[in-house]
Amino acid sequence: MASSCRTRCSLRPQSLQQQASSESPMEEIKTNGASAGHARLDPELLIDFGHQLRNQLNAIVGAAGLLSATATSSDQRELASVVLTGAEELAGLVDEVLDSPAIHSGDFELALHPFNLRASVEACLARVASSAMTRGVNLSFSAGADVPNVIVGDSRRLEQILHSLLRLAAERTRQGAIHVELSCEPNEGPLKLRFKVSDSGEAVPQRVLDAAWSDGMGSAGLEPGERLAALSLQTTRRLVEMMDGDLSIRRGGDGTALTEVDFAFLAEASDAEPDQHATLLGMQVLVVAADATERRVLAMQAELWGAPSTAAEPGEAARLVGAGQPFDLALIEHRKPVIDGLAVATELRSRRGRHELPIVLIVAGTLGPEEVMAADSGMVQATLAKPVPPQKLRDVMAQVGVRHAAPPVAPAVDVVAVVSLKVLVADDNTLNQNMLRRQITKLGHTVDIVSNGREAVSAVEQQPYDALLMDVLMPGMDGLQAAEEICRRWSRGARPRLIALTAMAGPGDEERCLKAGFDDYMSKPVHMDELGEALKAAAGFRAAPKTMG
Missing domain, CATH: 1.10.287 (Helix Hairpins)
Structure with a gap:
């Protein structure tokens, strides 16, 4: 390699070549030092x-x-x-x-919250199912009858453990089967669970096991790809130990090519398992995040499950809660220094008790002592780490909401099916007016049309609407001004759901719309499925009890 480098550099002046040659030992030392330092990144x-x-x-x-x-x-x-x-x-x-x-390092804390244990195992199996099935490997899962559905623990880290072990099994199993067995063992105090992951693949090389169970992370003797496997096992072992458990991997003897992985950990069982058929319909959700996109994604996810959502910046969230807005749950992003979710939670908690407003903290990165203390003290009712899969977010919202929020009045699908909404459209373009009228009517709703923001405010004043679809750029009073005026004059529970329509998609457009008071944002052309989802959220809003501000 050194000779080829000298050949490529032969056109340099002789003095520079001599200088490079004389400095090569030092350069080698620097290179080696840099390589060593690279392994110890800040x-x-x-x-x-x-x-x-x-x-x-x-x-x-x-x-x-x-x-x-x-x-x-x-x-x-x-x-x-x-x-x-x-x-x-x-x-x-x-x-x-x-x-x-x-x-x-020991500076890591687990995030405890209620979650569906079987769903977590099934999610891990689903992640390796595709690669396993292409090789004809059968995946199976069984659980004892005494294993509870809902436990309290760190679901994300539990799934990290399971996925690491399943991936290790899938990589070594070219044919046969992988089986996960979940059982519950008698134990005083916290619940003791045992997972067994068995496969018919090749045994894990002893050198990988030795590296995984060593105190350091030496790579001597490991083949390409094995270092990551050893690091994964080492991290898995540490997580299991943090859950008061034990991880053991036993190699199959006499060439049986059977590897079994058993580990156990302790987890608190929930005092009462909530109704698994409970719905989020009607749960008023407050979403607090730094970025408009983050707020919109979280709000739209909640609204897909029938939970009307309000997206707000920290200051606006405190104002809404202080004004008595009837929120049943708050989702708060915690991403220092961009947004201090703990400070936001403290502010909201000073205005509303934990039984009145449960808080779910969504953390970017690992949990520290402050986040753990907030959960232990009851400041927040659950903590989730990014990225949060939609199903996990829904499970936590259901668990926290079932215990704290008023029960839903009806299944979401029934409400959406039977409620015909009263929709107002504000757009100065006749072609757009006609198209929106056709789309909204086809969805089973009634619609009124106005041509500018001032007419929209006047129409809202004269009769109640469930949703207002409003163009941003209109003559006279534009959509942003109209949204601000409507939000100033009517509380969220007494006004229609505001949906911005715009033909622009420039930087900051969505942010300006949401800051003006719009609840949702749609770019033209408006597709039927997007319109249907936007109005579905308005149907959920109408189904929930409305409180005058």
């Missing part, structure tokens, strides 16, 4: 890098979940599934690699 740099990755992954996971939920064809659903699976796989690698220094 922890703060890793944390910042992890934050950036997770923020992007959170948007990808959320958007893919929304695409899957609103897909109108099997091809769209399949493509959305590919995006979601790939994002979750990447998130798993981020967890294993970037979080490993914190996990091994």
Whole structure:
């Protein structure tokens, strides 16, 4: 390699070649030192890098979940599934690699919240199912009858453990089967669970096991690809120990090619398992996040489940809660220094008790002592780490909401099916007016048309509407001014749901709309499925009890 470098550099002046030659020992030392330093990257740099990755992954996971939920064809659903699976796989690698220094340093805390245990196991199986099925490997899962559905623990880290072990099994199993067995053992106090992952693949090389169970992370003797496997196992072992458990891997003897993985951990059982058929319909949700896109994704996810949502910046959130807005749940992003979710939670808690307003903290990165203390003290009722899969977010919202929010009045699908909405459209373009009238009527709703913002405010004053679709650029009073006027004169429970329509998609357009008071934002041309979802959220809003401000 050195000779080829000298050949490529032969056109340099002789003096420079001599200088390079004389400096080569020092350069080699510097290179070796840089390589050694590279293995010990600044922890703060890793944390910042992890934050950036997770923020992007959170948007990808959320958007893919929304695409899957609103897909109108099997091809769209399949493509959305590919995006979601790939994002979750990447998130798993981020967890294993970037979080490993914190996990091994002892500065890492588990995020405890209620979750569906079987659903977590099934989600992990689903992530490796595609690659296993292409090789004809059978995946199976069984659970004892005494295993509870809902437990309290760190679902994200439990799934990280399971996925790491399942991926290890899938990579080594070319044919046969992989089986996951879940059982509950008698134990005084906290619940003791045991997972067994068994496969008919090749045994894990002893050198990988030795590296995984060593105190350091030496790579001597490891083949390409084995170092990451050893790091993954080492991180998994540490997480299991943090759950008061034990991880053991036993190799099959006499060439049986059977590897079994048994580990147990302690988890608190929930005092009372909530109704698994409970719905989020009618639960008023407050979404607080730094970025408009983040707020919109979280709000749209909640509204897909029938939970009307208000997206707000921290200051606006405090004002709304202080004004008595009847929120049943708050989703708060915590991403320092961009947004201090704990400070927001403290402010909201000073205005509303935990039984009146449960708070779910969505954290970018690993949990520290402050976040754990907030959960232990009851400041927040659950903590989730980014990226948050939609199903996990829904489960936590249901668990927290079932215990604290008023029960729903009816299933979401029934309300959407039987309620015909009263919709107002404000647009100065006749062609757009006619198209929106046709689309809204086809969806089973009634519609009135006005041509500018001033007429829209006047129409809202004269009669109640469930939704107002309003163009942003109109003569006279534009859509932004009209939205501000409506929000100033009527509380959220007494005004229609405001949906911005715009033919622009420039930087800051969505932010300006949401800041003006719009609840949703749609770019033209407006597609039927998008319009249907936007009005579905208005139907959920109408089904919920409305309180005059």
